[in-house]
Amino acid sequence: MARRIGHPWVARIRQSALVSALPSADLVDGLVAALGGDASRVSAGDSDRDLHSEDMTFHHPVRPDVVVYPTATHEVSAVLALADRHRVPVTPFGAGSSLEGHVIPVAGGISIDLTRMDRIVAVEPENLLAVVQAGVTRNALNRAAGEHGLQFPVDPGADATLGGMAATNASGTTTVRYGKMRAQVLALEAVLPGGRVIRTGSHAPKTSAGYDLTSLLVGSEGTLAVITALTLRLHGIPEHVVAARISFPTLDAAVRCAVAAVSVGAGVTRIELVDTLNMTAINLYSGTSYPEVPCLLVEAAGTRASVDGDLELVLALAEAEGAVDVAHERAAEARSRLWSARHDAAYSWSQLWPGMRHCSTDTCVPVSQLAGAVALAQAELERLGLRGGILGHVGDGNFHVGVTLDPDDAEEVSRWHQLSDALVRDALARGGTCTGEHGIGLGKVGALALEHPDLLPLYRGVKGVFDPHGIMNPGKVVPGDADNPASG
Amino acid sequence: MARRIGHPWVARIRQSALVSALPSADLVDGLVAALGGDASRVSAGDSDRDLHSEDMTFHHPVRPDVVVYPTATHEVSAVLALADRHRVPVTPFGAGSSLEGHVIPVAGGISIDLTRMDRIVAVEPENLLAVVQAGVTRNALNRAAGEHGLQFPVDPGADATLGGMAATNASGTTTVRYGKMRAQVLALEAVLPGGRVIRTGSHAPKTSAGYDLTSLLVGSEGTLAVITALTLRLHGIPEHVVAARISFPTLDAAVRCAVAAVSVGAGVTRIELVDTLNMTAINLYSGTSYPEVPCLLVEAAGTRASVDGDLELVLALAEAEGAVDVAHERAAEARSRLWSARHDAAYSWSQLWPGMRHCSTDTCVPVSQLAGAVALAQAELERLGLRGGILGHVGDGNFHVGVTLDPDDAEEVSRWHQLSDALVRDALARGGTCTGEHGIGLGKVGALALEHPDLLPLYRGVKGVFDPHGIMNPGKVVPGDADNPASG
Numbered sequence: 001m002a003r004r005i006g007h008p009w010v011a012r013i014r015q016s017a018l019v020s021a022l023p024s025a026d027l028v029d030g031l032v033a034a035l036g037g038d039a040s041r042v043s044a045g046d047s048d049r050d051l052h053s054e055d056m057t058f059h060h061p062v063r064p065d066v067v068v069y070p071t072a073t074h075e076v077s078a079v080l081a082l083a084d085r086h087r088v089p090v091t092p093f094g095a096g097s098s099l100e101g102h103v104i105p106v107a108g109g110i111s112i113d114l115t116r117m118d119r120i121v122a123v124e125p126e127n128l129l130a131v132v133q134a135g136v137t138r139n140a141l142n143r144a145a146g147e148h149g150l151q152f153p154v155d156p157g158a159d160a161t162l163g164g165m166a167a168t169n170a171s172g173t174t175t176v177r178y179g180k181m182r183a184q185v186l187a188l189e190a191v192l193p194g195g196r197v198i199r200t201g202s203h204a205p206k207t208s209a210g211y212d213l214t215s216l217l218v219g220s221e222g223t224l225a226v227i228t229a230l231t232l233r234l235h236g237i238p239e240h241v242v243a244a245r246i247s248f249p250t251l252d253a254a255v256r257c258a259v260a261a262v263s264v265g266a267g268v269t270r271i272e273l274v275d276t277l278n279m280t281a282i283n284l285y286s287g288t289s290y291p292e293v294p295c296l297l298v299e300a301a302g303t304r305a306s307v308d309g310d311l312e313l314v315l316a317l318a319e320a321e322g323a324v325d326v327a328h329e330r331a332a333e334a335r336s337r338l339w340s341a342r343h344d345a346a347y348s349w350s351q352l353w354p355g356m357r358h359c360s361t362d363t364c365v366p367v368s369q370l371a372g373a374v375a376l377a378q379a380e381l382e383r384l385g386l387r388g389g390i391l392g393h394v395g396d397g398n399f400h401v402g403v404t405l406d407p408d409d410a411e412e413v414s415r416w417h418q419l420s421d422a423l424v425r426d427a428l429a430r431g432g433t434c435t436g437e438h439g440i441g442l443g444k445v446g447a448l449a450l451e452h453p454d455l456l457p458l459y460r461g462v463k464g465v466f467d468p469h470g471i472m473n474p475g476k477v478v479p480g481d482a483d484n485p486a487s488g
Numbered sequence: 489m490a491r492r493i494g495h496p497w498v499a500r501i502r503q504s505a506l507v508s509a510l511p512s513a514d515l516v517d518g519l520v521a522a523l524g525g526d527a528s529r530v531s532a533g534d535s536d537r538d539l540h541s542e543d544m545t546f547h548h549p550v551r552p553d554v555v556v557y558p559t560a561t562h563e564v565s566a567v568l569a570l571a572d573r574h575r576v577p578v579t580p581f582g583a584g585s586s587l588e589g590h591v592i593p594v595a596g597g598i599s600i601d602l603t604r605m606d607r608i609v610a611v612e613p614e615n616l617l618a619v620v621q622a623g624v625t626r627n628a629l630n631r632a633a634g635e636h637g638l639q640f641p642v643d644p645g646a647d648a649t650l651g652g653m654a655a656t657n658a659s660g661t662t663t664v665r666y667g668k669m670r671a672q673v674l675a676l677e678a679v680l681p682g683g684r685v686i687r688t689g690s691h692a693p694k695t696s697a698g699y700d701l702t703s704l705l706v707g708s709e710g711t712l713a714v715i716t717a718l719t720l721r722l723h724g725i726p727e728h729v730v731a732a733r734i735s736f737p738t739l740d741a742a743v744r745c746a747v748a749a750v751s752v753g754a755g756v757t758r759i760e761l762v763d764t765l766n767m768t769a770i771n772l773y774s775g776t777s778y779p780e781v782p783c784l785l786v787e788a789a790g791t792r793a794s795v796d797g798d799l800e801l802v803l804a805l806a807e808a809e810g811a812v813d814v815a816h817e818r819a820a821e822a823r824s825r826l827w828s829a830r831h832d833a834a835y836s837w838s839q840l841w842p843g844m845r846h847c848s849t850d851t852c853v854p855v856s857q858l859a860g861a862v863a864l865a866q867a868e869l870e871r872l873g874l875r876g877g878i879l880g881h882v883g884d885g886n887f888h889v890g891v892t893l894d895p896d897d898a899e900e901v902s903r904w905h906q907l908s909d910a911l912v913r914d915a916l917a918r919g920g921t922c923t924g925e926h927g928i929g930l931g932k933v934g935a936l937a938l939e940h941p942d943l944l945p946l947y948r949g950v951k952g953v954f955d956p957h958g959i960m961n962p963g964k965v966v967p968g969d970a971d972n973p974a975s976g
Contacts, residue, residue, distance in 0.1 A: 126751045127854040169696045180694055182703070183671065198942045203919035204852040205884045206668050208657045208707055208927040210936050210965060211947050215670070215703035219696055236753035263614045265724035305793035364692040366615040396693045431691035439696045448698050454686045459699050461953030465946060477698060 024065055027088060031068050031110070034078035041069040041116075052093050052103070052111035056158075058357035058407045059101035059442055064091065064111035071116045073189060073197060073228045080226065081195030083110055083471055090193070091473045092222040094164030095137065097156075099360055100441025102168060102221050106475040112226060114163055120144045121229065128234045129186060129203060134163025134227050141232070150234040153178040153269075156437065157343040163227045168439040169219035173342070176262065176395030177269040177301075178235060180437070182218045187231035190217055192224075193467045203231055216462070221439055222473040224466035238269075238301035242311060243335045246318045247325035251275055251294040251378065251390065255371045257314070257321040258296055258394040262367055266313045267306060268395065270299035270339075273374075277389035278345045278402070285348030286341040291325055296394075297342055299335070345391055349404050353387065356404040361420055362444075363427035364398040364436030373426060377401050380422050384415045398436030424450065440477045448477070512553055515576060519556050519598070522566035529557040529604075540581050540591070540599035544646075546845035546895045547589035547930055552579065552599035559604045561677060561685060561716045568714065569683030571598055571959055578681070579961045580710040582652030583625065585644075587848055588929025590656060590709050594963040600714060602651055608632045609717065616722045617674060617691060622651025622715050629720070638722040641666040641757075644925065645831040651715045656927040657707035661830070664750065664883030665757040665789075666723060668925070670706045675719035678705055680712075681955045691719055704950070709927055710961040712954035726757075726789035730799060731823045734806045735813035739763055739782040739866065739878065743859045745802070745809040746784055746882040750855055754801045755794060756883065758787035758827075761862075765877035766833045766890070773836030774829040779813055784882075785830055787823070833879055837892050841875065844892040849908055850932075851915035852886040852924030861914060865889050868910050872903040886924030912938065928965045936965070 024044065031042045043049075044066045054061035065088075070076045083090045089109030096103055105111050117133035120141065124130070125148035132141055139159045141152045154165060156172040164170075166188070171180040178184075187201030200214040201207060217224060248254040251273075258271050274282070279292045296318070300310040315326060329335045349358050365373045374390060381388045381401065392399030401423065405412045424434045424447045434447035449456060459478040466472070470480050512532065519530045531537075532554045542549035553576075558564045571578045577597030584591055593599050605621035608629065612618070613636035620629055627647045629640045642653060644660040652658075654676070659668040666672070675689030688702040689695065705713060736742040739761075746759050762770070767780045784806070788798040803814060817823045837846050853861045862878060869876045869889065880887030889911065893900045912922045912935045922935035937944060947966040954960070958968050 124854070124856065126747070126856040128751065129854070169700075171694060171696075175694060179671070180696075182700065183667070196942070198946070200940075200943065202852075202921040202939070203854045204886070204915075204921045204924065205855070206659060206663060206852060206886065206924050207921035208659075208668075208923045208925050209921045209932070209939055210707075210928060210943060211712075211950055212657075212670065212700075212703045212707050213943060213946060215700045219698075219700050224699075259614070263616065303794060303797055305797070306791060309791055309793070364690075364694060366612070366617070366691045367693070368612065368614040398692070398694065427692075433690040433692045433695035433697045435696045436692065436694050437696050440698060444697070451690070451697055452688075454684070455688065455698060455701060458686070458701060458953060462699055462950060465949030465953060 027086070028066055030082045031066060031079060034082055035068060035070060035075050041071070043067045052105065052113065055096055055098035055101055055103050057099055057101060057359055057443070058405070059104055062104050062106045062108065064105040065108045067111045067113055069113050069116045073191065076112065076191045076226050076228050077195040077197055079110065079112060080191050080193050084193040084195070084469055087469055087471060089471050089474050090226070092163070092167065092226050094135065094161030095158060097158035097160045098164070098168065098441060099362070099438045100443040102439060102441040102473070102476055104442065106442065109471070114161060117228065123148060123234070125150060125234070127203065129231055130234055131229065131231050132162055133229050135161050137161050138165065145234050146237065149237055151237045152184070152232060153235055154181050154184060157346070162230055162232065166218045166227055166230055167220065167222050169437070171393070171396070171437040173270045173272055173339070173393060175393060176271055177267070182215055184233045185214055185218050185230055186233060188214055188217050188227055189229035190225040190227045193469060193471050198225070201231065219439065221441060221477050223463060223477050224472060240304045240307050241299060241301040241335065242307050243297065243299045243329040243338055244311060244314070245290065245327045245329065245338065246296045246298060246315070246323050247291045248294045248296070248318070249322050249324055251374060252371055253321040254294045254296050255374050255394060257318045257323070259367045259370055260317045261314045262395045264313065267300065267302065267310045268298055268314065269301045270297065271395040272297040272342055273390065273392035273394045273399065274342065274345065275390040278391055281348040281352050281389070282341045282345055285344055285351050288337070288341050293324065297338060346402060349402060353404045357407050358402060358404050359416060360403070360438070361401040361423045362398070362435045362438040363423050363432060364396065365427050365430045365432030367397045369430035369432065370394060370397050370399070373430060373432070374399060376426050377423055380419050384419055386415055386419060388419070393436070396436060397432065442475060445477070445479060515574070516554055518570045519554060519567060522570055523556060523558060523563050529559070531555045540593065540601065543584055543586035543589055543591050545587055545589060545847050545931070546893070547592055550592050550594045550596065552593040553596045555599045555601055557601050557604045561679065564600065564679045564714050564716050565683040565685055567598065567600060568679050568681050572681040572683070572957055575957055575959060577959050577962050578714070580651070580655065580714050582623065582649030583646060585646035585648045586652070586656065586929060587850070587926045588931040590927060590929040590961070590964055592930065594930065597959070602649060605716065611636060611722070613638060613722070615691065617719055618722055619717065619719050620650055621717050623649050625649050626653065633722050634725065637725055639725045640672070640720060641723055642669050642672060645834070650718055650720065654706050654715055654718055655708065655710050657925070659881070659884070659925040661758045661760055661827070661881060663881060664759055665755070670703055672721045673702055673706050673718055674721060676702055676705050676715055677717035678713040678715045681957060681959050686713070689719065707927065709929060709965050711951060711965050712960060728792045728795050729787060729789040729823065730795050731785065731787045731817040731826050732799060732802070733778065733815045733817065733826065734784045734786060734803070734811050735779045736782045736784070736806070737810050737812055739862060740859055741809040742782045742784050743862050743882060745806045745811070747855045747858055748805045749802045750883045752801065755788065755790065755798045756786055756802065757789045758785065759883040760785040760830055761878065761880035761882040761887065762830065762833065763878040766879055769836040769840050769877070770829045770833055773832055773839050776825070776829055781812070785826060834890060837890060841892045845895050846890060846892050847904060848891070848926070849889040849911045850886070850923045850926040851911050851920060852884065853915050853918045853920030855885045857918035857920065858882060858885050858887070861918060861920070862887060864914050865911055868907050872907055874903055874907060876907070881924070884924060885920065930964060933965070933967060
């Protein structure tokens with residue numbers, strides 16, 4: 001057995017026509033030429049290959065044959081021209097914070113690391129937009145935008161690259177107010193397999209010109225093209241922000257409060273569910289001493305009057321659900337500590353169970369179905385005897401069951417798969433989706449086929465239009481017929 | 489010469505393989521069978537064919553061979569199966585309020601009128617969504633949603649069908665606050681050529697599952713599939729709404745005020761520019777007596793405190809730009825009259841110049857470029873000696889030059905084309921787009937090729953995936969190589 005979760009189609013991809021006919025040394029030489037002769041940005045060394053073999057999950061690592069570090073679009077173009085000509089697989093790599101194995105080059109080939117394309121090309125405060133290269137991280141953009149009183153609000157927790165966030169249509173704690181990554185992308189520059197550079201969208205706030213290839217590339221997970229630059233909406237930094245930590249007697253009461261708040265239109269910017277186990281892990285990891293009970297972490301932002309109104313509404317609903325404790329965090333530092341602690345929840349598990357790996361479900365349901373979906377998740381965790389806790393962007397109907405497990409324990413891994421499968425089937429039965437924000441990657445290929453069996457032929461057709469030779473991130477989203485376990 | 493603007497590629501489409509090999513009588517028989525034997529919903533009569541030969545513009549009318557009125561998805565499926573088998577062109581038709589010739593069946597064939605698919609399937613207030621058949625109009629949905637204190641805010645003026653609004657990615661006066669049609673569509677049911685029914689998206693508030701075919705179908709203008717049902721976001725009706733009519737000494741001052749308001753983040757729900765000529769036409773048509781000078785019509789909505797704050801901000805900016813008059817409309821009836829008058833601006837032109845036809849440009853630019861773009865439009869209008877006025881959703885950088893002309897006057901028509909072309913080229917030079925909300929249809933096929941020449945091969949590839957035989961709304965968005973005048 002593989003040390004971690006193996007992918008049955010990896011071996012088949014390895015044997016397929018996708019693997020380069022180019023000897024490794026020739027490939028490296030070609031890539032050095034593509035990068036203007038700079039051999040320091042092309043590496044076939046073990047360390048670079050290991051660093052680009054895995055993401056933050058326990059998906060089975062696979063090394064690329066070679067890692068390249070382009071700094072400009074024309075270099076990406078030259079790499080993709082070479083790769084397409086010789087049928088070498090290409091897998092884009094950003095911060096490596098993916099949660100479904102997107103960046104694992106399961107067919108080997110080239111890992112194209114975009115982190116050195118980290119230039120903020122322009123910030124246009126009057127147009128509420130910025131133009132960035134794909135390797136700029138969200139925190140870097142926020143520092144630049146902040147000088148103009150603006151922010152880029154999408155917040156998946158990790159300091160991911162903006163190209164990677166677009167590729168997975170990332171979202172996070174602020175989505176309930178600002179929407180997902182797709183809502184922020186006005187225009188993209190991308191490179192097609194073969195090397196052609198395309199530009200979608202415009203700098204206008206809206207457009208109805210042609211098919212929406214911008215939205216198609218957002219969420220395509222590197223399977224259609226390599227995103228090299230993005231034009232992104234910016235938003236004003238609210239003048240007044242207050243966070244509240246509300247403790248509940250039960251998880252169900254917390255969920256009901258959140259759903260009620262969203263349904264009546266409370267203008268919150270964040271409304272996060274944290275269960276008892278996660279509060280405990282947070283306290284251990286972050287040195288905080290928050291009550292270890294189910295909580296909602298709520299943030300309201302705007303004018304002082306609107307913030308007070310929104311919080312008042314949420315607190316009235318919380319009281320009706322028997323909230324046992326409310327703590328306000330008005331100071332920027334205390335708020336920052338609260339959200340850092342929330343974001344570190346996943347990391348904090350490593351303190352509780354050293355040596356274990358972490359994985360996370362990501363289902364999303366209509367909010368009226370949320371309490372039922374969370375209750376089922378709790379029951380399944382208990383039935384399967386897994387170490388898991390629940391975190392949720394509950395304003396969006398999206399919640400995560402984080403599970404820690406021993407990747408060498410095949411029986412435990414099997415129970416994880418049972419949990420994940422049960423939650424996906426339950427979400428679909430409730431009119432929801434198998435992934436709210438983590439994307440398909442490797443881990444949800446089967447779930448996508450369950451959710452949209454009728455769309456798979458169209459997905460494959462679209463993939464074929466952009467990537468006729470199937471070199472782009474093979475094995476992800478819509479594995480080819482030859483390497484799709486579902487069709488094998 | 490044709491009576492109205494002719495399309496050079498219409499004749500070629502007529503002669504191409506697209507035209508049905510099926511004799512007309514057999515086609516009608518087949519369609520009656522597809523509609524369960526109900527001959528009353530299949531018409532080859534002159535009156536029905538005339539009604540489905542044109543939209544609201546002066547694009548040259550072309551009759552379909554036959555009009556069908558399905559009431560259920562399975563009937564649309566049967567129609568598309570028949571049409572695909574016999575290569576009969578199919579053009580979807582909603583309210584007929586299109587502004588770029590989308591619904592004109594330039595290749596003849598079947599006009600599929602969706603207005604009898606007018607069932608509101610569900611309103612789920614707790615999930616802030618509704619499910620509707622494609623023929624439901626926005627006003628009908630608003631009546632149903634209003635019973636729950638909710639609204640569907642996208643407002644293109646006309647009481648368009650929601651299927652048609654999705655097909656063109658419509659927007660309008662409220663986009664500055666709520667976004668375009670694409671932002672409201674959670675899920676679609678659509679029928680592919682050949683008759684297969686697909687379902688995209690889910691009822692969850694967000695998803696990252698697979699390629700975003702929902703966003704791809706939105707704005708595809710009936711060239712990929714027939715949208716039969718939509719799951720749409722609803723929004724709370726704000727507790728407090730105030731409209732203000734602000735008069736300015738010059739158009740430029742009004743534009744600068746609007747741009748400043750958006751840039752500083754004033755939370756307006758509408759901010760509309762109306763020039764002197766349009767104010768005059770509105771007064772004549774609507775019996776109002778508004779000052780006949782350049783105006784901004786502004787609406788703020790929310791709590792009383794937030795509305796007061798937002799309006800205060802806009803009025804301070806207006807004062808700085810030398811605003812000469814401010815009138816508040818707090819009563820619902822007065823606000824309704826104001827927005828009706830604004831929406832009737834286009835119709836009101838028929839009063840000024842009876843017998844003439846109306847057409848409208850639709851460029852959209854980054855807001856910092858708006859004053860320059862509007863100034864160029866004014867100069868071009870004057871240079872070309874056209875009867876035209878300017879209206880704008882200026883919060884989005886989107887403005888329309890409405891021109892009235894005699895479609896029999898070839899020279900005047902030629903000047904209109906010069907105006908449209910100049911504005912498109914100017915918008916593109918400013919980083920904008922050839923269409924903010926009207927779409928491509930027939931009228932902007934050349935403009936799309938100017939804006940996104942690099943994307944045309946991908947558009948054609950995507951079209952081929954959905955519609956391999958090219959039966960769906962031929963001649964629109966991406967005419968096939970055979971019938972594209974640009975490639976002829």
